[in-house]
Amino acid sequence: MKESESPQLEGQLVDEDVEFSLVELCRVTGASEDELTLWVAEGAFDPNGNEPQDWRFSGALLRRVQTAQRLAHDLQINPPGIALVLDLLDEIETLRAQHRRSSRR
Amino acid sequence: MKYKDYYEVLGLERTATQDDIKRSYRKLARKYHPDISKHSDAEDRFKELGEAYEVLKDPEKRAAYDRLGSNWQDGQDFQPPPNWDEGFEFGGQGDDAFARGNLDDFFEAMFGGGRRRHSRGGPSPAVGEDHHAKVVIDLRDAYLGAERSITLQLPVVDAQGHVTLQARTLNVSIPKGVRAGQHLRLSGQGGTGGAGAPAGDLYLEIAFRDDPRFHADGRDVWIDLPVAPWEAALGAQITVPTPDGAVEMTVPRNSAGGRRLRLKGKGIPGTPAGDLYVVLNVALPPADSETATAAYEAMRQAFNFDPRAQFYG
Numbered sequence: 001m002k003e004s005e006s007p008q009l010e011g012q013l014v015d016e017d018v019e020f021s022l023v024e025l026c027r028v029t030g031a032s033e034d035e036l037t038l039w040v041a042e043g044a045f046d047p048n049g050n051e052p053q054d055w056r057f058s059g060a061l062l063r064r065v066q067t068a069q070r071l072a073h074d075l076q077i078n079p080p081g082i083a084l085v086l087d088l089l090d091e092i093e094t095l096r097a098q099h100r101r102s103s104r105r
Numbered sequence: 106m107k108y109k110d111y112y113e114v115l116g117l118e119r120t121a122t123q124d125d126i127k128r129s130y131r132k133l134a135r136k137y138h139p140d141i142s143k144h145s146d147a148e149d150r151f152k153e154l155g156e157a158y159e160v161l162k163d164p165e166k167r168a169a170y171d172r173l174g175s176n177w178q179d180g181q182d183f184q185p186p187p188n189w190d191e192g193f194e195f196g197g198q199g200d201d202a203f204a205r206g207n208l209d210d211f212f213e214a215m216f217g218g219g220r221r222r223h224s225r226g227g228p229s230p231a232v233g234e235d236h237h238a239k240v241v242i243d244l245r246d247a248y249l250g251a252e253r254s255i256t257l258q259l260p261v262v263d264a265q266g267h268v269t270l271q272a273r274t275l276n277v278s279i280p281k282g283v284r285a286g287q288h289l290r291l292s293g294q295g296g297t298g299g300a301g302a303p304a305g306d307l308y309l310e311i312a313f314r315d316d317p318r319f320h321a322d323g324r325d326v327w328i329d330l331p332v333a334p335w336e337a338a339l340g341a342q343i344t345v346p347t348p349d350g351a352v353e354m355t356v357p358r359n360s361a362g363g364r365r366l367r368l369k370g371k372g373i374p375g376t377p378a379g380d381l382y383v384v385l386n387v388a389l390p391p392a393d394s395e396t397a398t399a400a401y402e403a404m405r406q407a408f409n410f411d412p413r414a415q416f417y418g
Contacts, residue, residue, distance in 0.1 A: 008252070008276045011289030011309065018290075028235050028308065063286045063310065066237075067140045074151075075134060089141070097322050101384065 018059030022047075025057050031069040035079065039068055042083035106210040108183035111157035111170065119175055123162065130158040156212040166216055185215060213268065233305035234296035240289075240309045242279055244319050244326065247311075247373050248349040250281035255309070277309065282375040284324055285313045319348055324379030326372045331388045332356060337364075345383055347371050354383060362387035 012018070026033050037052055039045055045065065047055035057065070067089070068082050077085060112119050115129045136142060137150040144150065160166045169190050177183060238257055246253075255277055258270045275294065283289070288308045295305025313321055320327045330345060340358035344351045345368070354368060364385045372379020392398045 008278065009291050009294065010278050011280070011291045013280055013283060014288040014290050014308070028306070060287075062288050062308075070140055071138065074138060075131070085141075100320060101327060 014059040014062055016058050016060045019056040022052050022055045029065045029069045038079040039082055042079045044083040044086050106183055108177040108181045109211040110179035111161050113179050114153050114157040126161045160216055231299040231302035233298040235305040236295040236307045238309055241312045241314050244313050244316055245348040246279050247283050251279040253277050253279055283311045287311050324373045327382045329386045330383045331386045334387055337387050347381055360385055
């Protein structure tokens with residue numbers, strides 16, 4: 001195993017102020033343009049802009065798109081299924097947060 | 106290295122049919138998929154399932170694996186017999202289902218030879234791949250910012266197609282105000298590009314280490330604060346811990362247990378900053394001495410209080 005250089009790095013925070021085009025987001029997440037377009041058509045993601053070439057995705061969506069990509073590839077889930085799973089995961093997250101608040105006492 | 110019982114991983118007998126293997130894999134993959142599961146070992150389990158499935162779903166690899174015999178126990182020290190894979194040809198590519206992450210020694214040694222990292226090929230394959238990793242930080246780091254040294258194990262494929270792991274240490278500044286699930290982008294720290302093309306980027310996903318007191322929800326932070334019955338009833342000035350030092354808070358008179366008090370702007374910093382929610386948790390002192398018992402008796406006398414007045418409808 002080889003140890004490489006270790007410079008001090010400043011990262012850029014990928015938040016709401018960062019935007020991705022369709023091509024950029026596909027590159028980062030490993031999703032194909034076709035599947036990401038289908039997820040948008042299902043309403044799973046809502047980019048700004050009308051045509052796919054004008055689409056701008058908020059940086060805050062990155063994690064969700066990655067989740068979609070992994071689930072689609074690992075479990076062979078089709079676009080309507082992805083949209084449903086993402087909605088259900090959001091709901092589970094909300095319920096877990098509520099549950100934590102009420103059960104810690 | 107340790108022997109891996111792939112049948113055990115998938116919960117199957119050695120006589121399982123290919124259909125059984127697929128069904129069992131699918132079922133367990135849904136259960137332990139790291140994006141879905143809250144099991145603490147989900148990531149490892151999912152990786153193990155992927156390895157087991159990649160071997161057992163392929164009749165040729167399965168036959169080679171079966172030839173090792175059924176007397177091995179999972180986790181037992183293991184050296185493959187010489188020429189164990191004679192007559193088999195594992196020409197296949199690895200599934201991308203688990204191309205991420207490190208591979209188990211056993212799998213890598215036995216079945217990993219033909220593996221190629223799949224490249225996230227856009228129209229310009231010469232550009233380096235983007236890499237992803239997770240960083241776990243303390244909530245306090247999100248309040249103050251921090252510097253973290255991160256060691257990544259990068260699988261590197263050499264000219265012969267062999268995979269070796271290369272350790273790479275990066276010192277990364279974690280900016281103040283990060284939230285769980287957000288990413289940090291480190292430009293040019295991903296995979297190297299070919300022939301003068303730019304390197305890919307490295308994306309670090311931020312996660313918070315579990316904290317016994319604080320819990321973050323987006324930019325807001327929650328804490329349960331124990332208070333004495335008299336503090337809740339009479340009101341009090343109380344010192345509340347935050348991930349960034351303590352603050353003073355007024356508990357209003359006649360506060361009920363479970364009351365939620367908001368300290369504006371004391372959540373994770375940012376524009377806007379999050380809030381800190383303090384949930385009052387009334388703690389009862391035990392009646393374990395004569396004075397304490399007398400005090401409870403005095404309370405009983407003093408109040409005409411029926412906690413179940415509305416209870417029976």
